[in-house]
Amino acid sequence: MYVNILCVYFVCMYELMIFLIFVCMHRQHFTAYGGQISSVAVINASVVQGSVIGPSDFIVGIADLKPVSSLNWLMKYADDSYLLIGSRNVHSTQDELNHISSWATSKHLHLNPTKTREMVVVRRNRPSMAAEPPIAGGSRSSTMNILGITIDERLSVSGHVNNILGSCSSSIYALRTLRARGMTGQTLHDVTRATTIGRL
Numbered sequence: 001m002y003v004n005i006l007c008v009y010f011v012c013m014y015e016l017m018i019f020l021i022f023v024c025m026h027r028q029h030f031t032a033y034g035g036q037i038s039s040v041a042v043i044n045a046s047v048v049q050g051s052v053i054g055p056s057d058f059i060v061g062i063a064d065l066k067p068v069s070s071l072n073w074l075m076k077y078a079d080d081s082y083l084l085i086g087s088r089n090v091h092s093t094q095d096e097l098n099h100i101s102s103w104a105t106s107k108h109l110h111l112n113p114t115k116t117r118e119m120v121v122v123r124r125n126r127p128s129m130a131a132e133p134p135i136a137g138g139s140r141s142s143t144m145n146i147l148g149i150t151i152d153e154r155l156s157v158s159g160h161v162n163n164i165l166g167s168c169s170s171s172i173y174a175l176r177t178l179r180a181r182g183m184t185g186q187t188l189h190d191v192t193r194a195t196t197i198g199r200l
Contacts, residue, residue, distance in 0.1 A: 061107065068092065068099045077147060119144045122153050129153070164199055171196040 027043040065081070067074045069092045073084040083096055104111055116138035120129040130142035130153065143152045143159065150160035175192055183191070 065100070065103050068095050072096060080147075082146065113138060117141045117144060119153055121155060124154055167199055168196050171199070 028040050029043055030040045031038045062076055065074065065076065067083065069085075069089055071086060071089045072092060075082040075084065081100070083100070085093055085096065101111055118134045118138055118140045119142070120140070122129055128142055130140055132140065134140040143150050145151075149157060150163070151157055152159055175188070175196065178191065179188060
């Protein structure tokens, strides 16, 4: 009985492996819009977007990306990576970026230089370093959007909060206008939920 179960297990695992190889090797994509269909593009790198195996595939694919120095941290989320380097280890920045670039090349990926940014965290009583040239290419910024939250070089989120409050204030004005023009009940509630509460 045990041998039969083991044989069935190995047959299922083999079939699953063949299926995953087929899915990853024969990926194609086309876009249909306005009655027009684009030509088919063969995709042989990256994570399968919108698939059940996509998130697991990404986790397995990026698991071997680690910082060169044990003093640095590399935070990974979806297709974003955040390399944290302390002031005492800033000399390792170029080595870390070279390592990430060569890792991406080995996975048939490329770094997007327009999205590669550097932010130097400074103390509140120190001047900003955003105008100075970046340490290792890319561009230097005084703010960074991390998972939808804007953080500035002093690790403050006050700019993010102000943007949300300003946006909600505009939405409340629009909602008052809609109510003054006759929108009531569930419809007004749905619009409020979609425009104002959704931003919070």
